[in-house]
Amino acid sequence: MAESYEANHTIQSFDANSGDIAGDARTALEKDGVICLRGAFDSSWLAVIEEGIIEALAGASADLEIVKRENDKGRFSFSSGAWRSVKPFQRFIFNSSLPDLVWPLLDSPTLTLFYDFLLIKEAHSDSALTPWHQDHSYYPLDGTKVVNSWVALDHIPLESALRFLIGSHNPPVLYRAVDFDNPNTSYRHARSELPLPPIDMDIPVAATELQPGDMLVWWSHMLHCAPGNQLPRRRAAFSVNWLGDDITYNGQPALDTYIDSSLSRGDAIVSQKFPVVRKVN
Numbered sequence: 001m002a003e004s005y006e007a008n009h010t011i012q013s014f015d016a017n018s019g020d021i022a023g024d025a026r027t028a029l030e031k032d033g034v035i036c037l038r039g040a041f042d043s044s045w046l047a048v049i050e051e052g053i054i055e056a057l058a059g060a061s062a063d064l065e066i067v068k069r070e071n072d073k074g075r076f077s078f079s080s081g082a083w084r085s086v087k088p089f090q091r092f093i094f095n096s097s098l099p100d101l102v103w104p105l106l107d108s109p110t111l112t113l114f115y116d117f118l119l120i121k122e123a124h125s126d127s128a129l130t131p132w133h134q135d136h137s138y139y140p141l142d143g144t145k146v147v148n149s150w151v152a153l154d155h156i157p158l159e160s161a162l163r164f165l166i167g168s169h170n171p172p173v174l175y176r177a178v179d180f181d182n183p184n185t186s187y188r189h190a191r192s193e194l195p196l197p198p199i200d201m202d203i204p205v206a207a208t209e210l211q212p213g214d215m216l217v218w219w220s221h222m223l224h225c226a227p228g229n230q231l232p233r234r235r236a237a238f239s240v241n242w243l244g245d246d247i248t249y250n251g252q253p254a255l256d257t258y259i260d261s262s263l264s265r266g267d268a269i270v271s272q273k274f275p276v277v278r279k280v281n
């Protein structure tokens with residue numbers, strides 16, 4: 001696979017306010033594995049997320065890592081599963097239109113919150129690249145209905161945008177998790193029996209420029225990556241990961257964010273930690 005970050009295709013985009021997410025947008029997500037919903041959130045909701053960022057960085061997020069690579073001016077910060085302790089994140093997840101934008105895409109009678117993820121690449125965090133990976137490799141989950149809804153908080157030009165291997169979610173092959181900090185070392189929960197993400201695939205690589213409030217949605221089996229941030233300004237996103245009704249817990253080793261000790265192998269994901277947010281009556 002492209003170790004380079006050249007994108008030769010664009011990601012199909014839809015107006016988030018068209019009221020027809022269940023139509024063409026869902027079809028495109030099924031086919032390509034990723035879509036962009038333009039204008040999903042206005043500045044008032046982005047301000048709520050920014051309030052949450054201030055709290056998370058000030059210590060409210062229990063799972064926060066801040067990395068500064070040698071030779072980089074900027075740091076790379078990420079926080080997982082902060083919604084329980086960071087009230088503005090909670091408000092955004094439960095009170096904005098987010099669940100109603102995502103639910104029709106999943107084709108599921110239920111929509112379950114899995115976790116939130118904040119990612120900030122400061123100005124000139126040049127080497128803070130994200131290696132090719134699929135989100136599902138990190139999860140102790142069987143099934144395919146897992147989506148990442150990734151909201152851009154800044155203008156993200158093509159040069160620092162996420163790249164996706166179009167259609168790589170289908171069939172849903174599971175690859176070995178790679179270490180984000182050092183892709184040449186083994187990730188601590190990697191399953192060595194799984195193949196590494198393949199290289200030299202002759203598949204279109206898609207990307208798109210994003211404005212603040214645009215939201216990418218992709219399946220957890222999609223292969224994707226991102227370059228470091230060479231811009232002279234922040235490049236941040238807040239994402240929320242959701243589960244549909246075919247997902248069960250498989251007990252594989254994983255980070256605490258993805259584990260609930262009340263679940264046993266084969267269980268449907270129903271717990272306080274992973275609440276059901278929408279349900280058909």
Ligand SMILES: O=C(O)CCC(=O)C(=O)O
Pocket residue numbers: 117119129130135148150162224225226227237239
């Ligand atoms: O924005 C990035 O650099 C990486 C995001 C990503 O890969 C993810 O959230 O799964």
